Amino acid sequence: MSFKLAEIQGLEQMLVQHRLILQLNPLLSLPRYEEMLRQMLPNGYRMIGVFDEAGSCAGLSGFWINTKLYSGKYLEADNFVVDAAYRSQGLGKLLSDWMLQEAQRHHCDTIMLDAYTSNSAAHRFYFREGFHIKSYHFYKSL
Numbered sequence: 001m002s003f004k005l006a007e008i009q010g011l012e013q014m015l016v017q018h019r020l021i022l023q024l025n026p027l028l029s030l031p032r033y034e035e036m037l038r039q040m041l042p043n044g045y046r047m048i049g050v051f052d053e054a055g056s057c058a059g060l061s062g063f064w065i066n067t068k069l070y071s072g073k074y075l076e077a078d079n080f081v082v083d084a085a086y087r088s089q090g091l092g093k094l095l096s097d098w099m100l101q102e103a104q105r106h107h108c109d110t111i112m113l114d115a116y117t118s119n120s121a122a123h124r125f126y127f128r129e130g131f132h133i134k135s136y137h138f139y140k141s142l
Helices: 010-016 018-024 030-043 091-105 120-128
Strands: 004-007 046-051 057-068 072-082 110-113
Touching: 004 091, 010 030, 018 030, 018 057, 018 072, 046 091, 057 091, 072 091, 091 110
Parallel strands: 072 110
Antiparallel strands: 004 046, 046 057, 057 072
């Protein structure tokens, strides 16, 4: 099977991907997802997808480009997910390679992401892709 990478543009196209987002965030309702996208898009949020021959999205990652003092200019992957039916077929690598190229195209110094502490399969993947743990991301619910 062949796959094609394409940017998922605009709110409506991103909302269609809610089914994939649920595989990573199973409690995220569609209305809440839409509400958050409406807040994120004006801040430069983008999304890349990998599509099968039938045009179905088999994996995706949101991302942002910004700058922080400790990292310089960075591309941050956000909600990187491959459909469970397509895992271990190289789609994560396709997405990761695309983001590396996009970061280079934008003259970024680093690529960063958060991965849930319970997602050991993702940890193995990111280590294989050359990522390392630089810091802890602390979180406090309000």
